[in-house]
Every structure is written in structure tokens, then in C-alpha cells.
Amino acid sequence: MTMMPNWLKQRAFLTPERVAVSDGKRSKTFAALHEAAAVWARRLARVGVKEGEIVALLMKNRIEMVELVHALFFLGARVLLLNVRLTAYELGWQLDDSGARLVIADNDLAGRLGGDGRVLSVEELAALPEAEVDEKETCDLDDVATIMYTSGTTGAPKGVMQTYGNHWWSAVGSALNLGVQENDCWLAAVPLFHISGLSIVMRSVIYGMPMRLQPSFDPEEANDWIMRGEVTVMSVVAAMLQRLLAVLGDARYPDTFRCMLLGGGPAPRPLLEACKDKGIPVYQTYGMTETASQIVTLAPEYSLTKLGSAGKPLFPAQLRIENDGKTAAPYEAGEIVVKGPNVTKGYWRRPEATAAAIRDGWLYTGDIGYLDEEGFLYVLDRRSDLIISGGENVYPAEIEAVLLSHPDVEEAGVTGIEDETWGQVPCAFVRLKPGAAADEEALRAFCRARLAKYKVPARIYFVNRLPRNAAQKLLRRELKTLIPAEEKPASHP
Numbered sequence: 001m002t003m004m005p006n007w008l009k010q011r012a013f014l015t016p017e018r019v020a021v022s023d024g025k026r027s028k029t030f031a032a033l034h035e036a037a038a039v040w041a042r043r044l045a046r047v048g049v050k051e052g053e054i055v056a057l058l059m060k061n062r063i064e065m066v067e068l069v070h071a072l073f074f075l076g077a078r079v080l081l082l083n084v085r086l087t088a089y090e091l092g093w094q095l096d097d098s099g100a101r102l103v104i105a106d107n108d109l110a111g112r113l114g115g116d117g118r119v120l121s122v123e124e125l126a127a128l129p130e131a132e133v134d135e136k137e138t139c140d141l142d143d144v145a146t147i148m149y150t151s152g153t154t155g156a157p158k159g160v161m162q163t164y165g166n167h168w169w170s171a172v173g174s175a176l177n178l179g180v181q182e183n184d185c186w187l188a189a190v191p192l193f194h195i196s197g198l199s200i201v202m203r204s205v206i207y208g209m210p211m212r213l214q215p216s217f218d219p220e221e222a223n224d225w226i227m228r229g230e231v232t233v234m235s236v237v238a239a240m241l242q243r244l245l246a247v248l249g250d251a252r253y254p255d256t257f258r259c260m261l262l263g264g265g266p267a268p269r270p271l272l273e274a275c276k277d278k279g280i281p282v283y284q285t286y287g288m289t290e291t292a293s294q295i296v297t298l299a300p301e302y303s304l305t306k307l308g309s310a311g312k313p314l315f316p317a318q319l320r321i322e323n324d325g326k327t328a329a330p331y332e333a334g335e336i337v338v339k340g341p342n343v344t345k346g347y348w349r350r351p352e353a354t355a356a357a358i359r360d361g362w363l364y365t366g367d368i369g370y371l372d373e374e375g376f377l378y379v380l381d382r383r384s385d386l387i388i389s390g391g392e393n394v395y396p397a398e399i400e401a402v403l404l405s406h407p408d409v410e411e412a413g414v415t416g417i418e419d420e421t422w423g424q425v426p427c428a429f430v431r432l433k434p435g436a437a438a439d440e441e442a443l444r445a446f447c448r449a450r451l452a453k454y455k456v457p458a459r460i461y462f463v464n465r466l467p468r469n470a471a472q473k474l475l476r477r478e479l480k481t482l483i484p485a486e487e488k489p490a491s492h493p
């Protein structure tokens, strides 16, 4: 058992006057954040919230959400972070699966859960009288602080347990990599209900660093903040970075901006090259809900020489590639396996899934990748999305990246379809940019010039939208449903 002082309490004691959180209009110091969280804790105590219980938050990025996370930590309750894009059915499923006793929802989201007796709007909570409560002075690093359901890209969602220790080591690992500077301010335009956003809340209180919130991503406003030097670090996924580049135009970010942390999925090469041209310091990262944020990161000085790599593990973490139970040689593809104090102890109430994913303390990520001779990681794809065509491994992400580099293509998804000769062949689904005219043959020719023959999509279908989950990740396993019923896939090229 390793105990630490409660983070917000300690931070408000050490640096009370520093800004903790702002949304561009309102801001709060750590002292004020502490006071606000304490008030929420006393109201939560009034509805009977106790240590060890699960309380869900269904909220957008707002200062109150940060306050409530800390309020629940004061009570020793576990915070279940709910994705605001989920339907009532999906939310209900997670609440039942986790055994949450209460949901605090933004006023405009509370209605989504209809007559669910567990829901309290922020407004309703604010109207409650305060009860006496003993704030917890400490936290045990082994205790579960938060639970987050994985987005379900590859199957039914599972609740990932994140301990205080996981968050602590994640924040420390990130600081040892990026450093912490006096004028730092980290922009959370990614949702706090994902680990990419929540990890910023943890870094803020642990480092004593202000965080800036956007309730939903607004590239113009983010750009203004960066240009004015008010934001020095920002977490993004590729689609957000694309939009930022469009807003930036021919301008350049000032030197105060020191890190664009890019993660969540594969990074298209043209995007990385465009950032390089504009001098944007992109740190590519690889991580997941199970690793409490990034676990592998590539520093910008390598972004050209190691283009497309996700980098090396953070200081507290280890990484290897495993193939058939053996550690793979450099450049040999296999499952990415990670270990470290930021790695989850497992899935909530899923001992079997936990035992399958974590063996000897190593987390089997379900992602495929390889290391180069210097130990830089290259992520290929999710194991479950791998296409095996005529005995060759085909990674949908590689084909998607090529299609996305075509000027007419807005979105692309690739999956394997059955084929008598080859077992499986890749098949692509593309949404064109408005007004674009590329046809199937033009796109296949484009692929032929850039990909080995067996990777060129046997068919390319044009669609209006691609199936994505609530985290906006592509659901490759649902792509097949977009094939017109009367069509039989053509044979391999």
C-alpha cells in the first residue's frame, strides 16, 4: 500500500494562487477549485455517496466536471466517465454493468436517461443542502480512482479500472518526457470522459499547471489561444490536427507553443509532413484507456527520420513485440505487449477478460506492430482487423492511409472480404470530398502506384458515411454491411 496526500488538497496547499482551470471566460485557482470541490463533496454526501461506491459523470468539458471529479476523490468514490455521445441504451448498459449508484449529468443531458432514478442533474445537485463530511486526506495508489469503458471498436465495451497509481505514473512519465515549464497551459479539447482528456486533469493537479477547457473542439478558438501564447501544449487526434492546419493557413505558431500531442489512432503521413513543413512540434503517441494515456511517444526531433513511428516507451514503461509466445526480432510484426505502473490492473468485474489481457504483468494490447533496430515502435493495426490474403498479412490502416493521401478522398475504411482464390481480399469504402470526382478505377490506379498488388483493394465502394462509434473511431467490422446486397465482390486484381 502506497499512500499519497489527496492531490487537490496538497496542490491547493502548495500553490493556492496558481490558475488551475479556465474555459477562456471563467478561471479558477487551485484554492478556488479546492473550495468548489469541497462544496460538491458535501452535497454528494447529502445524497449518501460513500467511499468505494461508483458515481458516474455524464458531462461535457466544463469547470464543474473537473470540480466533481475532485469532489468524488474527496469522498473516496470511484468515478465512472460516461461518453456524452452514447444513446440511452448504451449508457444504461454501462451503468448496470458497473453497478453505479448515481449519475451526475449536465442539465441538458440528464433527460437522455429519462426516468432512470439514478440520475441527478448538476442543477439539482447544486440545489441540495450540504452535509458534514470528512474529506479524505490521502489516496492509496492501488485504489481504483476512475473507470472508463473502452470504446468498443472491437467488441463489447469493458470497464477499464484506472488506479490513482496509474494516473500518477502516467503524469510522471509524461513529465519526464515533455518536461514541465513555468508558463505551461494544456488545452483539453478532447473529451474529459476519454483518457486523453482526463489525463490532463490529473497532470494539471499533479504539476500545478493550468488547463484550458473547450466543451467541444473549436479550431478557431484553439488557434487564437495558441497564437496568443495562452496554450503551450495540446492533445489532439488526427482529424482535429487536420482542422487546425486548415485554420492556421500560411501562418505559424509562436515559439511558446511547444507540443502537439497526437494520438488515438494512426497518423496519416501527409498530415505529419504538413506539420513538419509548418514547424509544428508534433509528438506522436501510442496509448489506450488501459495504459491511462500515452505509453509510447515520439519526440519531434525524430519526426522526419522516424516518420510514422509512435516512438519509444515512456521512462516508467516497457514494451516488446511478441509473436507465437516469443519476442519478435526487429522489423518482425507481432502483438504489442506493454508493462508499467500506468497499466490497468484489469477490467471491472471481468476476471476472465483481465486474465486473457494481462499475463505476468504484461498487457497484451491486441495491436500489431514492430520495432526497428533502435527500438522505435511502428503500429500496424489492430489484430482483429488484420486481413490475410493469400498468406500475406494486409493491414487496413496502411491502405486507408494511401487512400486518404488522395486529394479527392475525405474518409476511407478498409476491411477483408471473402475470396475463393485468396481467402480474403481487401475492400475499401470511401467518402469523397464534396464536388470530388475520382472514380473507382482512378483510386485503384492510385493505390497500385503505391502499394503491393495484394494490398490494392479488390473493390472500392463510394459511401456517404462510414460507421463510427461514439469515440468517432472507425468500426471496420461493420463496413461489410455497406456492400450493396446484389453485389458479389470481384476477384482479386
Ligand code: ATP
Residues within 6 Å of the ligand: 150, 151, 152, 153, 154, 155, 156, 157, 158, 263, 264, 265, 266, 267, 284, 285, 286, 287, 288, 289, 290, 310, 365, 367, 379, 381, 382, 471, 473
Ligand atoms: P476497444 O478496446 O473497445 O476496441 P479502443 O481500443 O478504440 O476500444 P481506446 O483505448 O480509446 O479504445 O483506443 C486505444 C487504441 O487506439 C489502441 O489500442 C490502438 O488500436 C489505437 N491507437 C492508439 N494510438 C495509436 C497510434 N499511434 N497508432 C495507431 N493506433 C493507435
Ligand code: MG
Residues within 6 Å of the ligand: 150, 288
Ligand atoms: Mg482497446
